Amino acid sequence: MQFDPNATLIAICAIVAFLGLQSLFFWIRDRQAPWLAWFGAALLWGSAAVAVYLVPARGPDFLLLGLGNALRIGGFAFLWHCTRSFAGRRPEHLVLLLAVAIWLALCSIPAFLDSLPLRVIGGSAFIASFCGLAAWELWRIRAEPLPSLRPAMWAFASFTIVTLLRIPLVNAAPFPVGALPLDGRWAAGFGLVVFIHATFVATLMQSMTRERRELEQRRYALSDPLTGLLNRRAFLDEAERVARHPHGDGRAALSVLVLDLDDFKSVNDRYGHEAGDRVLQQFGAIARATTRAGDLLYRMGGEEFCFVLPATALDEARVIAERIRQCFAEATVDALGEPIRASVSVGVVTAGQVGYDLELLLAAGDAAVYEAKAQGRNRIVVGGETEPPMQPAERAAAA
Numbered sequence: 001m002q003f004d005p006n007a008t009l010i011a012i013c014a015i016v017a018f019l020g021l022q023s024l025f026f027w028i029r030d031r032q033a034p035w036l037a038w039f040g041a042a043l044l045w046g047s048a049a050v051a052v053y054l055v056p057a058r059g060p061d062f063l064l065l066g067l068g069n070a071l072r073i074g075g076f077a078f079l080w081h082c083t084r085s086f087a088g089r090r091p092e093h094l095v096l097l098l099a100v101a102i103w104l105a106l107c108s109i110p111a112f113l114d115s116l117p118l119r120v121i122g123g124s125a126f127i128a129s130f131c132g133l134a135a136w137e138l139w140r141i142r143a144e145p146l147p148s149l150r151p152a153m154w155a156f157a158s159f160t161i162v163t164l165l166r167i168p169l170v171n172a173a174p175f176p177v178g179a180l181p182l183d184g185r186w187a188a189g190f191g192l193v194v195f196i197h198a199t200f201v202a203t204l205m206q207s208m209t210r211e212r213r214e215l216e217q218r219r220y221a222l223s224d225p226l227t228g229l230l231n232r233r234a235f236l237d238e239a240e241r242v243a244r245h246p247h248g249d250g251r252a253a254l255s256v257l258v259l260d261l262d263d264f265k266s267v268n269d270r271y272g273h274e275a276g277d278r279v280l281q282q283f284g285a286i287a288r289a290t291t292r293a294g295d296l297l298y299r300m301g302g303e304e305f306c307f308v309l310p311a312t313a314l315d316e317a318r319v320i321a322e323r324i325r326q327c328f329a330e331a332t333v334d335a336l337g338e339p340i341r342a343s344v345s346v347g348v349v350t351a352g353q354v355g356y357d358l359e360l361l362l363a364a365g366d367a368a369v370y371e372a373k374a375q376g377r378n379r380i381v382v383g384g385e386t387e388p389p390m391q392p393a394e395r396a397a398a399a
Helices: 005-029 034-052 061-086 093-107 116-140 149-165 184-221 232-244 264-271 273-290 314-330 358-374 392-398
Strands: 254-261 296-301 304-310 333-335 338-340 344-350 380-382
Touching (some): 034 061, 254 314, 254 358, 273 296, 273 304
């Protein structure tokens, strides 16, 4: 069976161009996803590079070999910029221009331009570098819970390996894999590899965009719009998860802080709800600044909060609680031309006292925080499973 290299190139060119236009179409519909524009530009750029090889050679080799490969290298640099954009990093235009300039400078050297092995090695080194950098950019954000993220990373890594294999095979395999005379079957096989990777990555980039949007919507639904902390619904979801896996990651220690702002009603009554909102926002900012990245901070409603501290024993939980209490007591909010000071009462409980049930921990911490209010407010009380919950009338009196 005979393979027509030109037909293979035309097919690759058309498929890559179609995928590029498809990505640009999705970007037009979602302008907050600039990585789709970079990806579409990369595929169209690569399609143009393939098209150069379809033009009959009527001019200097520099135009065909130099310009065609410069376009191809630029296209893979765009892929790197695509993943940088997805990772929230700025594109490096200077690196792109420098890579293309270096390639064109190499092609201006007759010995390099006339040597297919050198061109294969040089082009492969540039392309593998940009593909590897693209995989690295995705690896940097691997903690983001997107199902398509790691497959995309491995797709870039896979093509990096395929491209690097061209270097040791340069004198052992036909073109386009190596530098031996063109073989239609090798061209078709290599074209199939390019097609599979391009299609797979195009699908994954669109999937990651959709998954990120869905994740943002879920986070918005589980967050408190005023303070930026998690909301009660998120707490109930976490309580259900902890009930299923009570000793997550093998870490038995778990502490909970229940916090209630002191005399918050008087702040609203005297200064207005806008001032009260600013006090809540300030408390949310202080809470984020004084806790750790893995701690879960919930606004349960009104001026009531619950902070879940994984892998945290009682002594460390008390240190964190005291840090929050002290920082908030020292902070002020301006309202009606005068500074407002507020304080917070904190109840601390641990799983060792109550068990791995967030609802029970919340109830025990709730009792402890109202005990703190009864003792004079702006203080920390350690609760336990033996402390009875306070009755509504007692809570109202303590608040």
